[in-house]
Amino acid sequence: MGFSKPAPEKRAMITETPLVIESLTDISQSPDPDSWNQVLAGAAKKVEALLKQLNIPVTELTLRQQACLDFPLLVPQPFIDKMEKGNAQDPLLLQVLPQREELEAAEGFINDPLAEKHSNLQKGIIHKYHGRVLVLLSTGCAINCRYCFRRHFAYSENRIGKNDWQGILDYVSQDPTIEELILSGGDPLMLSDQQLKKFIQQAEAIPHLQRLRIHTRLPVVIPQRITTTLINILHSCRFSCAIVLHINHSQELDPILIKGLDSLRRAGITLLNQAVLLRDINDNLETQIDLSKALFAAGILPYYLHLLDKVTGAHHFNVSEKDALVLHQQLLLKLSGYLVPKLVKEESGKGSKTPLVLIS
Numbered sequence: 001m002g003f004s005k006p007a008p009e010k011r012a013m014i015t016e017t018p019l020v021i022e023s024l025t026d027i028s029q030s031p032d033p034d035s036w037n038q039v040l041a042g043a044a045k046k047v048e049a050l051l052k053q054l055n056i057p058v059t060e061l062t063l064r065q066q067a068c069l070d071f072p073l074l075v076p077q078p079f080i081d082k083m084e085k086g087n088a089q090d091p092l093l094l095q096v097l098p099q100r101e102e103l104e105a106a107e108g109f110i111n112d113p114l115a116e117k118h119s120n121l122q123k124g125i126i127h128k129y130h131g132r133v134l135v136l137l138s139t140g141c142a143i144n145c146r147y148c149f150r151r152h153f154a155y156s157e158n159r160i161g162k163n164d165w166q167g168i169l170d171y172v173s174q175d176p177t178i179e180e181l182i183l184s185g186g187d188p189l190m191l192s193d194q195q196l197k198k199f200i201q202q203a204e205a206i207p208h209l210q211r212l213r214i215h216t217r218l219p220v221v222i223p224q225r226i227t228t229t230l231i232n233i234l235h236s237c238r239f240s241c242a243i244v245l246h247i248n249h250s251q252e253l254d255p256i257l258i259k260g261l262d263s264l265r266r267a268g269i270t271l272l273n274q275a276v277l278l279r280d281i282n283d284n285l286e287t288q289i290d291l292s293k294a295l296f297a298a299g300i301l302p303y304y305l306h307l308l309d310k311v312t313g314a315h316h317f318n319v320s321e322k323d324a325l326v327l328h329q330q331l332l333l334k335l336s337g338y339l340v341p342k343l344v345k346e347e348s349g350k351g352s353k354t355p356l357v358l359i360s
């Protein structure tokens with residue numbers, strides 16, 4: 001998706017092509033009350049207030065609050081605005097609303113399902129796969145998704161600041177097999193544009209690095225995060241850049257987000273999506289078809305459909321492998337191949353994600 005970037009020497013700052021940006025506000029540099037970090041500061045943190053705002057009866061409050069002790073509620077207003085008022089089963093609400101099931105133990109569900117602590121070789125780095133390394137550039141997110149496989153991750157031990165960047169970059173410099181830097185988290189776009197720019201500029205000095213991948217959900221929950229500064233940073237760096245978004249339901253796409261994504265795409269940034277298959281949220285054929293079509297219409301290629309990672313507190317989201325395979329097969333029969341994401345699961349200790357295919 002997206003067209004290729006021009007050669008580095010021909011790349012100019014995107015401000016020279018106002019067509020791309022004229023409709024976006026560069027809120028990263030202004031005190032605009034709608035700036036993304038101000039929107040983030042006003043995110044909902046209380047179950048009661050969230051449900052009341054949606055005109056949904058407040059039930060099981062004590063249990064929901066108990067679930068929040070382990071993993072707090074955090075939902076920015078633009079994401080709440082995409083929910084249907086009065087609908088307790090809204091697919092966006094179900095992704096963020098603490099439930100009593102989170103307090104139940106379930107067989108096979110553990111705190112670190114991917115055994116990431118074994119790949120967490122150095123503060124801020126997870127090195128699992130050949131050729132690429134994952135950098136936990138930020139330990140925070142703009143939203144807390146209840147199914148998150150890192151909900152128990154030892155972020156406190158991986159809280160990195162600018163002083164830790166050199167150690168990370170040294171690690172990458174010393175391994176010439178690493179061609180790709182994956183910025184993850186938490187959410188790497190929690191960093192300010194200026195911080196991101198500095199990190200990327202330092203990474204550009206490592207000659208064997210070719211590609212930069214950013215895994216983020218932030219623009220989906222606060223579309224204002226796609227600033228012109230961010231677009232410029234990615235457009236003008238020497239790396240081939242991809243943004244892997246995390247969108248689980250077509251209802252998560254809104255006009256402001258689509259406009260921002262269009263600007264990124266026009267700036268030569270490849271846009272991919274990975275979704276998680278979630279029970280009662282997107283585990284039916286119609287919802288998956290709608291998602292793939294909506295993603296492609298927004299310039300995003302459906303890339304992965306993940307089975308849930310079996311993390312403690314998320315068993316109620318689980319879709320069995322058998323049901324997932326049947327759904328995926330139905331998708332293949334209904335959509336063009338490029339609209340069907342790869343169905344995958346992640347298994348600790350494996351050298352890649354495991355693709356799942358129905359064997360008839």
Ligand code: SF4
Binds near residue numbers: 141
């Ligand atoms: S945005 Fe991603 S990392 Fe953050 S809570 Fe949601 S799933 Fe987890």
